[in-house]
Amino acid sequence: xxxxxxxxxxxxxxxxxxxxxxxxxxxxxxxxxxxxxxxxxxxxxxxxxxxxxxxxxxxxxxxxxxxxxxxxxxxxxxxxxxxxxxxxxxxxxxxxxxxxxxxxxxxxxxxxxxxxxxxxxxxxxxxxxxxxxxxxxxxxxxxxxxxxxxxxxxxxxxxxxxxxxxxxxxxxxxxxxxxxxxxxxxxxxxxxxxxxxxxxxxxxxxxxxxxxxxxxxxxxxxxxxxxxxxxxxxxxxxxxxxxxxxxxxxxxxxxxxxxxxxxxxxxxxxxxx
Amino acid sequence: xxxxxxxxxxxxxxxxxxxxxxxxxxxxxxxxxxxxxxxxxxxxxxxxxxxxxxxxxxxxxxxxxxxxxxxxxxxxxxxxxxxxxxxxxxxxxxxxxxxxxxxxxxxxxxxxxxxxxxxxxxxxxxxxxxxxxxxxxxxxxxxxxxxxxxxxxxxxxxxxxxxxxxxxxxxxxxxxxxxxxxxxxxxxxxxxxxxxxxxxxxxxxxxxxxxxxxxxxxxxxxxxxxxxxxxxxxxxxxxxxxxxxxxxxxxxxxxxxxxxxxxxxxxxxxxxx
Numbered sequence: 001x002x003x004x005x006x007x008x009x010x011x012x013x014x015x016x017x018x019x020x021x022x023x024x025x026x027x028x029x030x031x032x033x034x035x036x037x038x039x040x041x042x043x044x045x046x047x048x049x050x051x052x053x054x055x056x057x058x059x060x061x062x063x064x065x066x067x068x069x070x071x072x073x074x075x076x077x078x079x080x081x082x083x084x085x086x087x088x089x090x091x092x093x094x095x096x097x098x099x100x101x102x103x104x105x106x107x108x109x110x111x112x113x114x115x116x117x118x119x120x121x122x123x124x125x126x127x128x129x130x131x132x133x134x135x136x137x138x139x140x141x142x143x144x145x146x147x148x149x150x151x152x153x154x155x156x157x158x159x160x161x162x163x164x165x166x167x168x169x170x171x172x173x174x175x176x177x178x179x180x181x182x183x184x185x186x187x188x189x190x191x192x193x194x195x196x197x198x199x200x201x202x203x204x205x206x207x208x209x210x211x212x213x214x215x216x217x218x219x220x221x222x223x224x225x226x227x228x229x230x231x232x233x234x235x236x237x238x239x240x241x242x243x244x245x246x247x248x249x250x251x252x253x254x255x256x257x258x259x260x261x262x263x264x265x266x267x268x269x270x271x272x273x
Numbered sequence: 274x275x276x277x278x279x280x281x282x283x284x285x286x287x288x289x290x291x292x293x294x295x296x297x298x299x300x301x302x303x304x305x306x307x308x309x310x311x312x313x314x315x316x317x318x319x320x321x322x323x324x325x326x327x328x329x330x331x332x333x334x335x336x337x338x339x340x341x342x343x344x345x346x347x348x349x350x351x352x353x354x355x356x357x358x359x360x361x362x363x364x365x366x367x368x369x370x371x372x373x374x375x376x377x378x379x380x381x382x383x384x385x386x387x388x389x390x391x392x393x394x395x396x397x398x399x400x401x402x403x404x405x406x407x408x409x410x411x412x413x414x415x416x417x418x419x420x421x422x423x424x425x426x427x428x429x430x431x432x433x434x435x436x437x438x439x440x441x442x443x444x445x446x447x448x449x450x451x452x453x454x455x456x457x458x459x460x461x462x463x464x465x466x467x468x469x470x471x472x473x474x475x476x477x478x479x480x481x482x483x484x485x486x487x488x489x490x491x492x493x494x495x496x497x498x499x500x501x502x503x504x505x506x507x508x509x510x511x512x513x514x515x516x517x518x519x520x521x522x523x524x525x526x527x528x529x530x531x532x533x534x535x536x537x538x539x540x541x542x543x544x545x546x
Contacts, residue, residue: 072341076342093368093393107340122395122427128422150396150397156437
């Protein structure tokens with residue numbers, strides 16, 4: 001999916017919601033446990049219940065790899081089930097030497113047919129570039145994450161008084177462009193988001209940390225929105241575990257609908273496209 | 274495997290060789306292509322041919338994930354086939370928010386029974402710590418890698434004139450200890466290795482970049498050796514693709530033997546334990 005298609009898709013649905021598909025076997029509703037493939041059955045129900053509210057889905061690879069080859073099968077079925085029109089992010093946080101990153105790119109873009117993959121920047125350009133050479137596929141580079149440990153290295157200031165995450169953005173802007181590169185921006189304070197938007201005015205941001213991880217959706221939109229909307233805001237646990245009962249899918253749908261309604265209001269107020 | 278067992282294992286074999294199991298389907302000898310599971314058949318032959326020379330094996334996950342669920346099966350069979358006495362490194366370069374890193378830890382330490390996993394530091398302490406709480410299991414943290422892109426961020430100097438990779442080592446020393454934490458040190462110049470050894474005198478280093486990626490084994494040993502030897506030196510392509518003919522396993526054995534002999538000489542010369 002290219003940038004203009006993504007923008008149209010967001011405008012059509014009036015939503016920039018990404019649903020994180022992070023199922024843990026033990027946390028699934030008891031009724032699903034006896035299914036042949038509980039993970040896929042769960043994902044299918046969550047997708048059906050949230051599809052009218054979401055523009056993107058983001059399975060985190062860890063949740064599938066934890067189950068070995070069987071987990072990969074559930075993942076492959078989930079990827080196949082996701083409709084053509086949604087933007088699919090393989091949350092893999094990969095990054096390895098060039099030829100190895102190339103293999104990961106093949107795994108996620110070709111075998112799994114994801115539109116985008118999250119990539120860690122530590123190993124530098126030759127670990128990121130192999131992901132950038134697939135037409136209409138995207139790298140979502142970790143810049144500023146929303147976890148506590150983001151302070152350990154991402155905020156370290158270099159000799160030029162720029163934090164590492166700023167240097168990651170500045171340098172990587174030259175590796176790709178707004179049509180194949182997005183950033184993970186876990187900033188939830190307005191001034192932080194405004195700063196990152198200044199650095200990368202045209203790029204899409206994937207924003208975690210709204211919902212279960214806290215953070216204000218309005219601040220994100222007010223300071224992060226651009227001409228293409230430029231935002232995908234993720235919620236995982238707040239949606240997929242909205243209920244643990246037989247009504248889990250309905251509850252997930254309601255949670256997604258509530259975020260969708262907030263997004264509609266914020267778009268009406270802040271989007272001047 | 275704990276540190277003392279690893280040291281004894283190295284002394285017994287008189288080798289600190291790690292063999293990288295990075296099979297690419299298209300590169301395998303034609304005779305193997307018609308096997309039911311060519312990747313596992315290849316790995317099995319490589320392991321059999323090199324086991325007397327190697328103390329560790331390091332499958333890189335990308336090579337298996339590129340093949341989807343089938344690749345994971347080949348990986349699982351390979352992990353099962355590796356004998357108890359060898360040190361097994363899942364080269365995964367993972368790193369995600371805490372609960373997700375915990376799932377990766379489970380996947381690699383419990384499902385796949387690896388002794389160690391390579392981890393990327395960008396997301397900080399809470400992304401690394403979940404891997405450190407498994408008894409006799411190891412994190413091998415990326416510090417200084419051997420690829421071209423290592424210069425992009427790892428060598429950026431902070432306000433205190435320390436490069437990022439030095440800050441990664443300094444800070445992470447407090448997260449674990451020499452019994453559960455190693456570092457990837459792709460340094461191949463003596464002065465660089467000596468510097469890293471100063472920072473972490475007791476920790477094991479996993480050293481890529483000897484063999485196909487270039488680099489002097491003698492410099493690594495001269496400046497990197499410690500009381501426990503403290504080194505695992507990896508070779509992947511130089512061994513597993515030593516020949517593409519029907520003699521591939523024999524050729525791999527010869528390449529491993531040659532490195533083993535170099536290591537024996539270097540240990541005799543430099544190890545004062």
